[in-house]
Amino acid sequence: MPADLEELFGGLGRAADTIPLVPAERARRRGEQRTRNQAAVAAAVVVLVAVGVLVGLRVQRQQTHPADVVRPLPPVGAPIGFGEAAVNVSTAIAGDRAYTSWRTADGWVRVVAADLRTGARSWTARTVARSDDYSGVAALPQAVAVFVVPDGDDVPSVGTTANRRVHVLDPLTGRERWKRDLGGADDVLLNSHALVRMAAGTGRTEAYDWLTGAIRWSVPPGTDRPVRTVAVREPDEQHGAVSTDDRLVQVTEAGRVRVVHVADGQAVPKVTIPAPGQADTHVAYGDILYNSERSGGTTSPWRVRATDLGTLESWVVLTLPAGHDVDSMWPCGYKRLCVMAMGRAYPQTTVRSVDVAERRTVWQLGDFDGGYGGSMGEHTLIGTIGQKPAATLYDSAGRPVYVNRTDAVDWLGTDALLVQPLGGPGLVQRVRLTDGRATALGWLPAPAAAHPAGDAVAPCVHNGERLVCPSSVDVRIFSLTG
Structure with a gap:
């Protein structure tokens, strides 16, 4: 999925990467669609992509196993209790540690770290701030970043974004290194070199050192100021x-x-994208920048453009039928781009795999009523959020390989999926990408406490060896490798 904090945390804004604000009409229609789908959203929040199953093809489906014939998923250490009830919980993994942050009913945001090898607490819970709202935690080997809306700020109205504050902690001790206020509309990128911010109000771009918070470099907006910044x-x-x-x-x-180099702020001279029109979304993968744009007026079709960042060649790879808006874009195979588009009619969402060089559609899925998408190599995972939520894995030809209608589905390395129960208890499985074959890894017990009513059910997070499962009172670690 193109990646910003909106994609990562839902409420985290654009701290991981940026997704530009959508036009008001498009946002309104998406809001109406989400309202119709409200009953199904909780079941699909962890599914990464969306579309119905093609009829007439044999598919490996979810394999269910009763708890008494499947061994428990091995725990790693003892549960780490919060000592209080949490309203919101967020977990991130970096290196050999997991970081779990939560917000209490009275607004205090805290963070605790756990050693993934032993399951032991790495440091005691740190109180970060008192917050009107809380977005979540992101982690790098060199820093832990917690994003909050400072206490006392007005809660924004629908369609607006509150100001944010980032608190950067030392991953070894949990002590706060520095903090900085961020505008709600700022583009904020988490890069291994620095935290980069483009201020929406001024257009100035700055990089902050992860260790000290000092400004490593600053680029003035110039007379032609930037309006989008993407990783x-x-x-x-x-x-x-x-x-x-x-x-x-x-x-x-x-x-x-x-193109700006994050290490030192040096910029490659500007070039012009031919006829950018009313540009909406920008994402960059490898040496290609993709953007969606209007071909004319507000009722004209959208199109998708590719720009080679090396040669500066620019070309249109896809033009959508009138009445369809680009919802998201991501790479889905060698020299291919997947485009999820939403129609004005309901439901009318489609996914197209486009050959970028040949400018042709290789395969197409739809219509369905909303979803999310992502790919790993030649395989694409589509998750629906309509009345029949499902996660479906497709091969390079757009043929379904695996379908799951009840669980959370995520990538497990480059050759498999991880399937886990949504809210537990249930079976944790590894699903091979090549043929959809599922292997049981173990039975995940029920969480120590259910999430409060209205709080989205958060799935466990994982790396290749560990599954980290937060509840509203503690966090537990399990082994995926026995």
Whole structure:
């Protein structure tokens, strides 16, 4: 999924990468669609992509096993209790540690760290701030970032974004290193070199050192100020909060593009994208910048453009039928781009896999009533959020390989999916991408306490060896490898 904190945490804004604000009409229609789907959202919040199952093809389906014939998933250490009830809980993994943050009913935000090898507490819970709202935690090997809305700020109305504050902690001790206020509309990127912010109010771009919070470099907006700043990612990096590439891409008011090096702020001279029109979404993967744009007036079709960041060649790879808006874009195979589009009729969401060089649609899925998408190599995972939520894995030809209608589904490395119960208890499985074959890893017990009513059910987070499962009172760690 193109990646910003909206994608990562829902409420975290744009701290991992940026998704530009959508036009008011499009936002209104998405709001109406989400209202109709409200009953199904909780069951699909962890599904990464969306579409119905093609009829007539054989598919490996979810394999269910009773608890008494499947061994328990091995626990790693003892549960780490919060000592209080949590309203919101967020967990992130970096290196050999897991970081869990939560907000209490009276607004206090705290963070605790756990050693993934032993399950032991790495440091006691740290109180970060008192907050009107709380977005979540992101982690890098060199820093832990917690995003909050400072206490006393007005709760924004629908369609607006509150100011945020980032608190950066030392991952070894949990002590706060520095904090900084961020505008609600600022583009904020988490990069392995620095935290980068483009101030929406001024257009100035700054990079903050993870260790000290000092400004490492600052780029003034100039006469043609930037309006979008996005991270450059490799295709299989699309699922993470942190980018490791040394480049970011900025698009200016005039539709020009400049590449900025995160390490030192040096910028490649600006070039012009031909006829950018009413540009909406920008994402960058490898050496290609993709954007969606209007071909004419507000009722004209949207199209998707590719711009080579090396040669500066720019071309249109897809033009959508009138009445369809681009919802998201991500790489889905060698020189392919997946485009999820939403129609004005309901339901009318489609996913197209487009050959970027040949400018042709390789396969297409739809219509369905909303969803999310992502890919790993040649495989694509689509999750629906309509009346029949499901996660469906597709191969490079758009043929379904695996379907799951009840659980949380996520990538497990580059060759498998991890299937886990949503809210537990239930079976944890590894699903092979090539043929959809499921292997039981163990039975996950019920959480120590259910999440409060109205709080979204958060799935466990994981790396290749550990599953970290927070509840509203504690966090537990399990082994995925026995």
